[in-house]
Amino acid sequence: MADPGKPVIVTAQRGGELRCRGWRQEAILRMLENVLEIGERPEDLVVYAARGKAARDWESYVRIVESLRHLGEDETLVVQSGKPVAVFPSSPDAPLVVMACGNVVGHYATAEYFDELCDRGLIMWGGLTAGDWQYIGFQGVLQGVYELLQAVGKEHFGGSLDRRFVLTAGLGGMGSAQPLAIAMAGGCGIVVEIDPEKCSRALERGHLASVTDDLDKALALVGPREAGSVIGLVGNAASIYSEIAEKRVVPDVVTDLTAAHDAVFGYCPVDYSLEQWRECRHLDPTGVADRARRSMAIQVQAMQRLKAGGAIVFEDGNNLRVQAEAAGVHDAFTIDGFAERYLRPLFCRGIGPFRWVALSGERADLAELDRLVVEMSFRPEVGSWISLARSHVTPQGLPARSCWLGHGERSRFAYAVNALVHEGRLAGPVAFTRDHFDSGGMTHPHIGTEGMADGSGAISDWPILDALLLAASGADLVAVHAGGAGYAGYMQSAGVTIVADGTEGAGVRLRRGLDADSGLGVLRYADAGYTAALSTARSAGLGLRHEREERQWHES
Ligand code: NAD
Numbered sequence: 360m361a362d363p364g365k366p367v368i369v370t371a372q373r374g375g376e377l378r379c380r381g382w383r384q385e386a387i388l389r390m391l392e393n394v395l396e397i398g399e400r401p402e403d404l405v406v407y408a409a410r411g412k413a414a415r416d417w418e419s420y421v422r423i424v425e426s427l428r429h430l431g432e433d434e435t436l437v438v439q440s441g442k443p444v445a446v447f448p449s450s451p452d453a454p455l456v457v458m459a460c461g462n463v464v465g466h467y468a469t470a471e472y473f474d475e476l477c478d479r480g481l482i483m484w485g486g487l488t489a490g491d492w493q494y495i496g497f498q499g500v501l502q503g504v505y506e507l508l509q510a511v512g513k514e515h516f517g518g519s520l521d522r523r524f525v526l527t528a529g530l531g532g533m534g535s536a537q538p539l540a541i542a543m544a545g546g547c548g549i550v551v552e553i554d555p556e557k558c559s560r561a562l563e564r565g566h567l568a569s570v571t572d573d574l575d576k577a578l579a580l581v582g583p584r585e586a587g588s589v590i591g592l593v594g595n596a597a598s599i600y601s602e603i604a605e606k607r608v609v610p611d612v613v614t615d616l617t618a619a620h621d622a623v624f625g626y627c628p629v630d631y632s633l634e635q636w637r638e639c640r641h642l643d644p645t646g647v648a649d650r651a652r653r654s655m656a657i658q659v660q661a662m663q664r665l666k667a668g669g670a671i672v673f674e675d676g677n678n679l680r681v682q683a684e685a686a687g688v689h690d691a692f693t694i695d696g697f698a699e700r701y702l703r704p705l706f707c708r709g710i711g712p713f714r715w716v717a718l719s720g721e722r723a724d725l726a727e728l729d730r731l732v733v734e735m736s737f738r739p740e741v742g743s744w745i746s747l748a749r750s751h752v753t754p755q756g757l758p759a760r761s762c763w764l765g766h767g768e769r770s771r772f773a774y775a776v777n778a779l780v781h782e783g784r785l786a787g788p789v790a791f792t793r794d795h796f797d798s799g800g801m802t803h804p805h806i807g808t809e810g811m812a813d814g815s816g817a818i819s820d821w822p823i824l825d826a827l828l829l830a831a832s833g834a835d836l837v838a839v840h841a842g843g844a845g846y847a848g849y850m851q852s853a854g855v856t857i858v859a860d861g862t863e864g865a866g867v868r869l870r871r872g873l874d875a876d877s878g879l880g881v882l883r884y885a886d887a888g889y890t891a892a893l894s895t896a897r898s899a900g901l902g903l904r905h906e907r908e909e910r911q912w913h914e915s
Contacts, residue, residue: 537616
């Protein structure tokens with residue numbers, strides 16, 4: 360159907376010219392434009408993860424843009440699953456935008472019913488950072504995969520992943536971070552991808568050493584275990600993983616980042632060509648989902664064989680085990696989940712995927728922010744990451760940095776950046792945000808909150824409280840998302856963006872909002888009994904004031 364509202368190409372505005380009534384609103388608008396500038400299928404408003412969209416449809420997009428352009432400092436725009444609903448009077452201390460995306464009450468939250476609601480144009484899946492305009496491109500997941508591989512290296516390989524063979528799959532929006540993350544961690548490996556164009560893109564970016572469609576050739580290339588050598592293998596992960604297991608080749612590390620959570624649009628069944636898959640997912644979505652789940656079962660069983668052979672095997676947050684279990688692999692969860700096994704100790708300290716975006720579009724602003732975060736010397740890991748990111752990350756969209764900072768570190772840094780904006784030492788304001796997959800931001804009993812020590816992994820009060828608290832603290836954009844498509848019924852999350860525009864008010868919002876966000880995250884793990892979170896909470900003075908004071912009195 361012809362869509363008169365459909366822009367040909369969306370790019371984020373750069374420079375100092377404002378189209379809105381203030382920088383806070385302009386910042387939110389640039390963030391929206393940016394996710395489409397760097398998204399996977401902007402023509403369909405799809406940003407990443409197969410179907411994660413920025414707006415319900417092009418008409419909604421145009422109405423959101425117009426609403427932001429006219430929005431006052433004391434007003435709040437309400438967005439329901441990518442469609443603007445209304446602008447209400449609020450206060451300069453309230454969020455400019457609140458949104459809820461993909462939420463369906465528990466009993467109805469199935470993939471099938473969600474798809475039906477999507478088809479009727481009533482709801483949208485915003486992924487984690489697509490629907491609330493916080494996606495910063497593949498760098499967003501790059502540090503996550505890097506931190507994960509570092510943790511794996513520390514735990515299993517005497518401190519580092521040096522020259523270890525990683526087998527993984529998927530070179531999509533998120534998955535394309537994998538080759539670079541493996542190389543940055545000093546490893547080597549094979550990434551299986553069904554779409555040759557995705558392999559070519561990674562090759563052109565310089566992230567793959569070579570591409571082949573021949574497994575034996577790929578294995579021969581990875582044989583010498585040369586650090587940083589990652590091979591793209593065009594093929595289907597289910598069949599390739601099985602063939603590797605049959606050959607009794609045992610990689611050191613095995614995982615996967617196909618969009619397995621979405622059995623229709625995210626995972627190509629083993630008996631389909633890429634073209635057949637693309638055609639059939641529209642004609643026969645139920646049949647495709649069934650075949651895809653059976654293929655995922657084959658892949659998971661191959662991963663289990665590789666684990667039995669000695670490989671370190673984990674799921675990387677794409678719901679692969681849930682899908683395989685649905686297809687009859689009853690012991691799919693003998694494969695570890697990455698967050699519980701490797702990242703939880705960081706989340707207990709409020710350390711997670713924090714990000715900032717230089718809204719001027721100037722690379723020099725990003726360089727200045729990189730310099731400042733290193734100078735503030737929070738932890739040695741921060742300096743190492745920034746130097747790796749500066750040398751390896753290719754620019755995408757507005758200059759942005761993902762940097763895992765912890766509770767207290769985020770607010771101190773953002774406050775210092777706000778001062779730089781105020782002093783005119785940057786060309787423009789800076790937006791601070793984070794992935795929803797963060798200590799306080801997400802409930803997902805098969806990803807972020809798997810195996811919580813007190814059994815609270817499925818309780819979604821926490822991200823909802825996080826969003827309410829962020830709104831109370833005056834964050835500029837606050838979102839409550841739920842899992843649509845294949846994540847339906849499995850997750851609830853909260854997203855936040857706060858703008859450093861150099862004003863005193865921004866300083867207050869940044870301190871209040873960022874400390875509340877990571878502080879609640881730390882308390883969530885403290886509540887579950889994790890020692891690291893209890894000690895972070897104690898040293899940061901988090902919790903109920905009268906209990907803090909009582910404790911201080913006893914300790915003195
Ligand atoms: P995407 O849809 O952009 O890419 C998926 C890729 O997998 C595509 O390139 C597709 O061609 C390929 N593929 C599909 N089936 C295949 C098969 N059988 N064999 C080989 N290749 C196949 O998705 P994305 O944005 O890259 O996200 C991937 C997954 O990662 C999603 O499930 C997403 O939710 C999850 N995710 C994880 C994290 C994390 O922190 N670990 C963060 C964000 C997203």
